[in-house]
Amino acid sequence: MLKQFLLKEWKEKFPFFILAILLFVGLAALAFSGKAEMAGFVAVLLLMAMLPLIGVMIGSSSFAAEFKNEAWAYLFSRPVKKWAVWLIKYFSQLTVLIATYIVFFLLLKLLPKAALEIIQSSSLRMGRSDVSLFSLSLLFSILAFTIAFSISILSDKQLIIFLCTALIGIGSAVLFEKYLALLFQLSPRTRLQGTSFQGALVFLTLSFVAASILTLEKSDFSQQLKKTWLFTKFVAAFLVISIVISTAWTLGIFHSEKKNIRSNIIIAGDAAYFGTEKGVFRYARAQNKPKKIDGTGSALFLVDFSVGGEKLAVLKYKLFKVGKAKMEAPVLLVMNKDGSGKKNLLEDYLKKDSPLLDQLLWPCLISPDGGKVAFMTRDWKNKKYGICSINSDGTRLQSQPLNLPEVDWLRFVGWEMSGKSIIISALSKWGTAESNSEILSFGLDTGSYKILAKNLRNPYSARVSENGDSMVFKFYDEKDSKEVLAKVDLRSLEKEEIYRGDSIDGLCLSEAGDKIAFIADKSKLGIYSLPEKKMKAIKAIKELKAEKQSSLSYSLSWVSDGKKVVFSDNINGGNYLRVFGEDLRQKKAIKMLFSPWRAQISALGNIVFVPNFMTQELWTVDIDTEKWQKIY
Amino acid sequence: MNGCGEPRKVKTGERVMSEILKIQHLSKGFGKNRVLQDFNMTLEKGRVYGLLGKNGEGKTTLIRMIMGIIPADSGEILFKGKKIGYLDAAYKRDVGYIPEEAFFYSWMRIADLLEFNASFYPGWDAQKAGGYLERFSLTRKSRIGKLSRGMKLKLGLVVALAAKPELLILDDPTSGIDVPTRQDFLRNIIKELSDAGTTILFSTHLVHELERIIDDLGILHQGRLILEEEYEKVKNSVRRIRLTFENSAPEKLDFPGILTAKKENASWEGVIYPWNEGSEARARSISGARMEIKPLTLEEVFMSFVSEDKSGV
Numbered sequence: 001m002l003k004q005f006l007l008k009e010w011k012e013k014f015p016f017f018i019l020a021i022l023l024f025v026g027l028a029a030l031a032f033s034g035k036a037e038m039a040g041f042v043a044v045l046l047l048m049a050m051l052p053l054i055g056v057m058i059g060s061s062s063f064a065a066e067f068k069n070e071a072w073a074y075l076f077s078r079p080v081k082k083w084a085v086w087l088i089k090y091f092s093q094l095t096v097l098i099a100t101y102i103v104f105f106l107l108l109k110l111l112p113k114a115a116l117e118i119i120q121s122s123s124l125r126m127g128r129s130d131v132s133l134f135s136l137s138l139l140f141s142i143l144a145f146t147i148a149f150s151i152s153i154l155s156d157k158q159l160i161i162f163l164c165t166a167l168i169g170i171g172s173a174v175l176f177e178k179y180l181a182l183l184f185q186l187s188p189r190t191r192l193q194g195t196s197f198q199g200a201l202v203f204l205t206l207s208f209v210a211a212s213i214l215t216l217e218k219s220d221f222s223q224q225l226k227k228t229w230l231f232t233k234f235v236a237a238f239l240v241i242s243i244v245i246s247t248a249w250t251l252g253i254f255h256s257e258k259k260n261i262r263s264n265i266i267i268a269g270d271a272a273y274f275g276t277e278k279g280v281f282r283y284a285r286a287q288n289k290p291k292k293i294d295g296t297g298s299a300l301f302l303v304d305f306s307v308g309g310e311k312l313a314v315l316k317y318k319l320f321k322v323g324k325a326k327m328e329a330p331v332l333l334v335m336n337k338d339g340s341g342k343k344n345l346l347e348d349y350l351k352k353d354s355p356l357l358d359q360l361l362w363p364c365l366i367s368p369d370g371g372k373v374a375f376m377t378r379d380w381k382n383k384k385y386g387i388c389s390i391n392s393d394g395t396r397l398q399s400q401p402l403n404l405p406e407v408d409w410l411r412f413v414g415w416e417m418s419g420k421s422i423i424i425s426a427l428s429k430w431g432t433a434e435s436n437s438e439i440l441s442f443g444l445d446t447g448s449y450k451i452l453a454k455n456l457r458n459p460y461s462a463r464v465s466e467n468g469d470s471m472v473f474k475f476y477d478e479k480d481s482k483e484v485l486a487k488v489d490l491r492s493l494e495k496e497e498i499y500r501g502d503s504i505d506g507l508c509l510s511e512a513g514d515k516i517a518f519i520a521d522k523s524k525l526g527i528y529s530l531p532e533k534k535m536k537a538i539k540a541i542k543e544l545k546a547e548k549q550s551s552l553s554y555s556l557s558w559v560s561d562g563k564k565v566v567f568s569d570n571i572n573g574g575n576y577l578r579v580f581g582e583d584l585r586q587k588k589a590i591k592m593l594f595s596p597w598r599a600q601i602s603a604l605g606n607i608v609f610v611p612n613f614m615t616q617e618l619w620t621v622d623i624d625t626e627k628w629q630k631i632y
Numbered sequence: 633m634n635g636c637g638e639p640r641k642v643k644t645g646e647r648v649m650s651e652i653l654k655i656q657h658l659s660k661g662f663g664k665n666r667v668l669q670d671f672n673m674t675l676e677k678g679r680v681y682g683l684l685g686k687n688g689e690g691k692t693t694l695i696r697m698i699m700g701i702i703p704a705d706s707g708e709i710l711f712k713g714k715k716i717g718y719l720d721a722a723y724k725r726d727v728g729y730i731p732e733e734a735f736f737y738s739w740m741r742i743a744d745l746l747e748f749n750a751s752f753y754p755g756w757d758a759q760k761a762g763g764y765l766e767r768f769s770l771t772r773k774s775r776i777g778k779l780s781r782g783m784k785l786k787l788g789l790v791v792a793l794a795a796k797p798e799l800l801i802l803d804d805p806t807s808g809i810d811v812p813t814r815q816d817f818l819r820n821i822i823k824e825l826s827d828a829g830t831t832i833l834f835s836t837h838l839v840h841e842l843e844r845i846i847d848d849l850g851i852l853h854q855g856r857l858i859l860e861e862e863y864e865k866v867k868n869s870v871r872r873i874r875l876t877f878e879n880s881a882p883e884k885l886d887f888p889g890i891l892t893a894k895k896e897n898a899s900w901e902g903v904i905y906p907w908n909e910g911s912e913a914r915a916r917s918i919s920g921a922r923m924e925i926k927p928l929t930l931e932e933v934f935m936s937f938v939s940e941d942k943s944g945v
Contacts, residue, residue: 004751012739065737073731077699078752079724217719220702223662 005080009092012065013058020054020100024107039111040118046104047119047137052144055097059148060161062089067156072221082216090149090209097145101138139201144169146205150212150235154228172204179243196250203246207238260616261632265602265609267511268307271337272604274618276632280305280314282338283620283631285605290618290631293339297331304363308415309370311392312337315361322350330361334373334392345373345394355399359386365412366392367419368468374422374444376402376410385410387422389444400447404440413439413471414464416490420445423452423471423490425459437461439473441490452488461504464490465513470530472516474504485518487530498528499535506554510562517565519554525584527565537584559603559623566608566623568592568601577601577608579623590626593619651713652677652799652831653698658707660693667693669855671707675799675833675848680826682842682863683835684934685852691835692732694852695803698833699729711799725753728792728800730785738777742770742787746794753795761794782813789821799831806841818845839931849930853938863930870933871907873915874924875900887914891936903928903936 024046066072075085108119119133148165155161180197211234219227263275272283274290280303281290297303297316305314314333319326329349335342349356356377364375370392377386377399385402402410406428413423424440437456442449455475456462462473472487477500485499485507498516505519515536516528526538556567564587565580575592594612602609610619618632653675660668667690675681685691696702698709703718710716711723736745742765750756765772768786770779779787785805792800806814822845825832834842842849849866851859859866870891875881876899885893885900889911893902904911907925915923928936 004748008737008740008744008748011744012737065739068738070733071737073696073701074736076701077724077729077731078749079721080752081721082719084721218703222696222702 005085005088006092009089010096013061013093013096016054016058016061017096017100020050020057021103023050023054024100024104037114037118040115043108043111043115043119044133047133048140051097051101051104051137051141054100055141055143055145056148056162056165058093058097059145059150060152060158060165062093062149062152064152064156064158076221083213086153086213086216090146093149094142094145097141098138101141105134135198139198139205143172143201143205146208147172150208150231153212153216154224154231176200176204179246182247196246196253199249200242200246203242203249204239207235207242210238211235261611261613261618262302263305264600265611265618266305266307267602267604268337270604272602272607272609273305273307273312274609274632275303275305276616279303280312281632283604283609285607288629291339293335293337294333294342302362306364306366307337308366308368310337311335311366311370312339313364313366313373313392315364315375320350330356332361332364332373332375332390334366334370343394345390345392345397347394355397356388361388363412365415365422367415368417368466369419372419374412374415376412387424387442387444389422398444400442400444402442402447402449404449409459411459413462415468416441416464417468419468421490423462423464424449425456425462427459439471450493452493453486461507463507463509463516465509465530466511467513470513472498472507472509472530474507485516485520485528487516496533499526499538506556506567508556508558508565510558512562515558515562517556517558519556519567525565525580527582527584536582539584541578541580541584541586555600557601557603557608559608560606564623566601566603568610577610577621577623588623588626590621590623593628650677651675652711653833654710654713655694655698656708656710658694658697658709659705660690660697660702661705666855671852671855671857673850673857673860675831677798677831678826678829679847680822680832680834680845681848681850682846682930683833683850683852684839684842685835685837686938687837689852690855691837691852692803695729695801695833695835698801699727700724725755725795726798728795728797730788730792730800730802730805732804736776736784736787738775740776741772742774742776743772745776745787745791746772749791749795755796757794757796760796761790764790764793782809785809785813785817789817793825797830799833800825801833802835804836804838806836806838814841839934840929843930846930849933851934851937859937866905866933867927867930869906869908870903870928870936871905871911872901872903872926872928872932874926875915875918875921876924877921879920887911892939903932905936 027042027046027050063072066075076082108116144165147168148161151161151164179200211231214234215227215231219230221227259277261274261276266273270285274281274283277296279292279296280294282293283290293312294314297318303314303316305312312335314335316331317328318331320329330346332345333342334345346356348354358380359377360380361375361377364373366373372389372391374387374389377388378384379386385404385407386399387402388397388399390397404426407426408429409427411425413425415422421441421443424442425437426440427435427437429435435457436454437459438451439453439456439462440449441452452471453462453473453475455478456473457476462471464471469491470487470489472485474483474485477484482500482502483504484497485504487496487498488494499518499520501521503520503522505522508517510516514530516530518526520526520538523540524538525541527536528534529536554567556565558564559566559579563582566577569576569578571589575595576589577592578586579588579590581587592610594614600611606623607620608623610621611617612619617630619628619630621628651674655671655673658668658671659666671694683691693702697704700716700718700720708715711727714723716723740748746761750758768783768790770783770787770790776784776787788805806817818841822832822834826845834846836842846863849859849861849863850857875885879898881895881898881900885902887902887904889904889906891903891905893900912925
């Protein structure tokens with residue numbers, strides 16, 4: 001029965017398939033004969049407009065053949081369930097739509113590369129996730145087809161079905177936009193928006209499927225008005241149900257998903273600080289467990305925070321009501337290190353004359369004494385960077401443009417000790433072989449800058465000492481193709497070479513800023529004394545995993561108040577935290593509880609913080625007792 | 633009803649046969665228009681049942697409910713003793729249906745329609761289908777859209793018969809088709825089927841067609857079955873009586889079982905059902921009247937039962 005029924009449906013809809021393909025080929029030939037940009041544009045148009053339109057055309061004619069001469073009465077007098085009739089018709093015609101889609105998809109492969117890139121880049125940005133045009137086109141086409149198909153049980157007048165589908169489609173789009181805004185507020189992490197959006201489309205489609213099947217099962221086909229009214233009631237009921245399920249589904253995902261660790265661990269004084277999708281946490285040495293000191297912000301932007309003196313600065317975005325509209329606006333909070341005494345330094349941000357309006361603010365860095373906070377700005381329109389500073393009490397907001405050519409990305413490295421300049425790492429030509437980083441000292445009062453170092457290759461390979469008097473960094477010397485570890489005195493700008501070798505990994509400044517530990521040439525551990533300006537020790541470490549091609553670099557950390565160095569390593573296939581004294585003798589090897597072995601570790605006293613990014617957990621291990629504890 | 637009393641539903645239970653279709657208290661309305669009300673009907677296996685009713689009386693509505701095409705408002709339908717619901721489909725394997733209009737897909741060829749239908753019926757007899765095609769001079773390659781109404785009726789019959797149904801329902805199939813086709817259909821095919829033991833429900837408003845083929849008769853009028861009886865018995869117990877008086881006829885005619893009555897000068901003419909010995913005695917007891925008694929054709933029987941003119945009763 002199924003085979004014959006499918007054949008009947010396919011034979012009925014075959015002309016649509018041919019028509020659609022001819023339409024595609026004709027339009028595509030017209031466009032592809034011109035420029036690649038035009039071809040790309042037309043292909044996007046075909047994907048987003050033509051395919052749904054073809055879906056509506058196929059769907060709206062679904063029951064038309066049955067309505068002609070009241071063939072439905074004949075069909076329903078056959079020994080087949082009505083829902084089976086519906087499903088067979090639906091899926092057989094859906095295959096026609098999907099076959100059309102596949103043929104069109106294959107036709108796209110013939111396009112020039114530039115045109116394909118246009119299509120691939122034309123994805124819908126939903127929060128942090130992209131919904132591809134192909135996926136959107138397919139979902140929209142199926143939705144349009146389903147709506148038209150569902151309505152087609154009500155009338156044989158295809159034009160009416162077409163118009164009804166268009167009306168319902170527009171109505172759904174408006175409702176959908178409101179619904180997504182609601183979802184956004186319910187689950188303030190935009191990562192969910194992509195899946196929520198697609199999920200909601202699927203639920204919307206299923207609503208029409210359910211309403212249509214039930215109408216077919218329950219209604220009297222000979223009574224047009226009753227049938228239409230019943231269908232309307234079913235659609236309304238299922239839409240409500242699907243909204244509820246979709247919302248529950250979104251929230252379910254939101255609550256069941258792990259809240260990721262979203263920052264490095266900052267060690268300051270007697271506490272460690274880390275940021276997650278739940279907020280900013282403080283782990284005090286004495287308390288042995290983390291305490292949330294600030295909640296999460298909007299999902300659209302990352303939360304950034306830094307610690308200086310007795311203060312903590314947090315930069316995040318929140319949803320504010322401006323008149324009738326809602327908008328995301330930055331909040332720069334300065335608080336005591338325990339989270340008390342919060343003050344928003346950007347309360348005037350939303351005022352019309354605010355110089356920061358239309359600027360993206362991120363990241364922030366509080367000065368070592370906690371008296372000032374610097375943050376970067378980027379204009380939404382002209383994409384130009386600027387650097388602002390503001391006193392921690394909210395006074396003296398200064399804004400300076402940063403006129404650097406070809407900058408793709410910027411980050412703060414640290415404060416210069418006078419508090420008048422800030423050290424910035426600037427990355428250019430990101431993603432290319434010529435990618436390069438420079439280190440600049442930027443005057444917050446003057447807006448001028450000095451280049452301190454070039455050819456860093458890695459923008460993260462620079463450290464400023466706690467008091468801001470010196471900076472260590474590594475750069476690549478093209479003359480002898482070596483990596484060089486160097487120090488610059490931030491007062492005199494005098495440079496000093498520390499080590500030159502094939503590679504340098506895991507730079508780690510001691511908290512006092514007097515020593516630097518590093519892995520050299522993938523095989524040696526070195527410790528350099530900054531005040532003494534000499535290498536205290538460097539020697540090859542037995543069984544140091546020498547993976548020259550590894551993209552992961554070693555993570556080193558000073559432990560036991562600067563008396564020991566710890567890093568994670570792989571010994572004979574096992575993962576260990578290796579603890580070395582200043583004499584470079586291994587004191588201990590603590591078996592790791594999980595992989596990967598090159599975790600980004602930090603240490604507070606004897607406590608080493610080891611994040612597990614696979615499970616989004618944060619563990620601590622006491623290097624004296626070797627006791628592990630999960631703190632997040 | 634009116635002067636002639638309540639709608640008559642007579643069932644003499646002398647024959648003991650198994651019921652194939654039983655309809656109980658079935659009601660159906662469209663808006664405020666009640667088409668069927670408390671409708672009851674019984675079909676016995678192996679017999680030809682003629683369901684008569686005027687146009688628009690609800691015959692097609694009733695058949696569509698039996699075939700599960702439209703739902704009933706209330707009541708129940710039992711097929712072979714088992715209650716069937718609007719959503720049931722399995723029983724339709726044993727029920728052949730030829731609608732008033734041949735609702736086929738016009739783009740199909742005859743062969744496509746046969747293959748399409750064969751897939752629904754496990755007991756499909758392709759050989760039988762082929763035999764009927766030949767008999768009706770239908771060719772497999774013909775496109776259905778190009779067939780005449782008579783040809784479509786024959787095709788519908790091929791489809792229905794190839795499925796080897798236990799019950800065949802014909803919904804006014806002969807209206808609007810040419811006389812030779814109709815005659816062949818009624819005289820030959822229906823008879824063959826009947827002889828082969830297929831139960832047939834033949835619904836029509838062209839009453840005279842059924843005269844020679846039906847075993848049982850049902851008359852649908854104003855939403856109810858006002859008569860359900862073995863046709864032979866009806867024929868034997870319905871009479872037209874004419875009473876002619878010497879001087880003038882009385883204003884009203886008081887007679888048990890009178891269906892219709894009409895006064896003409898010095899005479900009364902009426903249809904009596906059931907006509908029996910008592911009826912004859914009663915007629916003879918009317919003084920001063922000369923009596924003529926005549927049997928009725930099926931058409932006359934039908935007209936008497938559904939006549940709106942009851943003024944003389």
